[in-house]
Amino acid sequence: xxxxxxxxxxxxxxxxxxxxxxFGLGEQLWNPFFPAYLQAKLGAGGGAMAGxxxxxxxxxxxxxxxxxxxxxxxxxxxxxxxxxxxxRGSLILFGVLTVAGYALFLVWGGPAGAIIATLLIVGWEPLxxxxxxxxxxxxxxKSSQGMAFALQSIQKRLxxxxxxxxxxxxxxxxxxxxxxxxxxxxxxxRWLVAVSLLLGLASLGLQLRWMPHHEPPPPGPGARAVVRQxxxxxxxxxxxxxxxxxCDWLVREFVVLYLLGTRGVDAATVGLLFALQNVxxxxxxxxxxxxxxxxxxxxxxxxxxxFFALFxxxxxxxxxxxxxxxxxxxYGLREIGEPARKALITSLVPKDVRAQGxxxxxxxxxxxxxxxxxxxxxxxxxxxxxALLYLAFVFGAAGAAIYxxxxxxxxxxxxxxxxxxxxxxxxxxxx
Numbered sequence: 300x301x302x303x304x305x306x307x308x309x310x311x312x313x314x315x316x317x318x319x320x321x322f323g324l325g326e327q328l329w330n331p332f333f334p335a336y337l338q339a340k341l342g343a344g345g346g347a348m349a350g351x352x353x354x355x356x357x358x359x360x361x362x363x364x365x366x367x368x369x370x371x372x373x374x375x376x377x378x379x380x381x382x383x384x385x386x387r388g389s390l391i392l393f394g395v396l397t398v399a400g401y402a403l404f405l406v407w408g409g410p411a412g413a414i415i416a417t418l419l420i421v422g423w424e425p426l427x428x429x430x431x432x433x434x435x436x437x438x439x440x441k442s443s444q445g446m447a448f449a450l451q452s453i454q455k456r457l458x459x460x461x462x463x464x465x466x467x468x469x470x471x472x473x474x475x476x477x478x479x480x481x482x483x484x485x486x487x488x489r490w491l492v493a494v495s496l497l498l499g500l501a502s503l504g505l506q507l508r509w510m511p512h513h514e515p516p517p518p519g520p521g522a523r524a525v526v527r528q529x530x531x532x533x534x535x536x537x538x539x540x541x542x543x544x545x546c547d548w549l550v551r552e553f554v555v556l557y558l559l560g561t562r563g564v565d566a567a568t569v570g571l572l573f574a575l576q577n578v579x580x581x582x583x584x585x586x587x588x589x590x591x592x593x594x595x596x597x598x599x600x601x602x603x604x605x606f607f608a609l610f611x612x613x614x615x616x617x618x619x620x621x622x623x624x625x626x627x628x629x630y631g632l633r634e635i636g637e638p639a640r641k642a643l644i645t646s647l648v649p650k651d652v653r654a655q656g657x658x659x660x661x662x663x664x665x666x667x668x669x670x671x672x673x674x675x676x677x678x679x680x681x682x683x684x685x686a687l688l689y690l691a692f693v694f695g696a697a698g699a700a701i702y703x704x705x706x707x708x709x710x711x712x713x714x715x716x717x718x719x720x721x722x723x724x725x726x727x728x729x730x
Contacts, residue, residue: 327462360676467570579631608695
């Protein structure tokens, strides 16, 4: 079998993967440190808790809440637009919005302007998710979808290795140059966003030149009709994911503030930790992508839920130095079942409403978790960061328990239905 066959590659999938790489690298050059940028812009107003100002905590909480709500609109809108414009037209439209966000950030860099610009920028991923799923679902055989999503995850993960590394060293160098971490973070962030703008323009050019045009299918049914077509296994998976994503979003945007402000880690080391997380995730994708064809999707999806729960706990109890590094290895291992989860969702969503169905799945999830970061900000402000990390672990453990309980139901189990739809064998035990 050829390399392209083994890796489930074709021209359309290739263009989508390169677009994900360019836009993803642009986002990862600045996004992991955006909470630190808000902290630098807002200063120490409103008191502080564990080395981070309450004003910054609340600003980050509001930003993350708005981000989830905006992403929900983008997921649903992305599915609807993909169904109407086709893959090529929708990807180009989403890319234009992202480039506009970078331009807005450069001309209006205050906290309010930066948050608005960032919402436009981060909207590219949720807008493009339905395109990715429909492209893989329509152009790749079911037996190869796990590998195709593994490659897509690799393309998303590579920028998350390179981007934070570069960003951390740029911000550390800028802080050393200006003699102030706050000034260095503000100036360095603008440099990084300018580079991201160039990467976005390059990705747009690639799509205009190489992305093939396919006639979009006739518009599908409305959102309520699509949700009614969700099979019970997909609804159960969504329920478990909501708890797990609460675990994630309670702490996600605060991790960088915890490292910089509470643990006293410098920006360059933070970049190395994020790179370690993503290298760990990257090393799992291809082996897992191949193994899903042999043992099925369920074991790896279950491990993802477990590692989501373990990360905040491991970070809370980790000693400085090697302990924090070990926690970030756990952070990376939570992605072990990401390609399998995407392949399962693709197989469970009815083919004729796949773009809308995938968008609605992610949109419902984003709405359900939008308040998590606001709750996280308040918990940190009142009780401190360690209490927040333990609370996140409780939500993650609940999500894992729900997943395993529902997956082992004798009849209407997730694994059994996915086996019927995707030709998968349901293992008797998922551990």
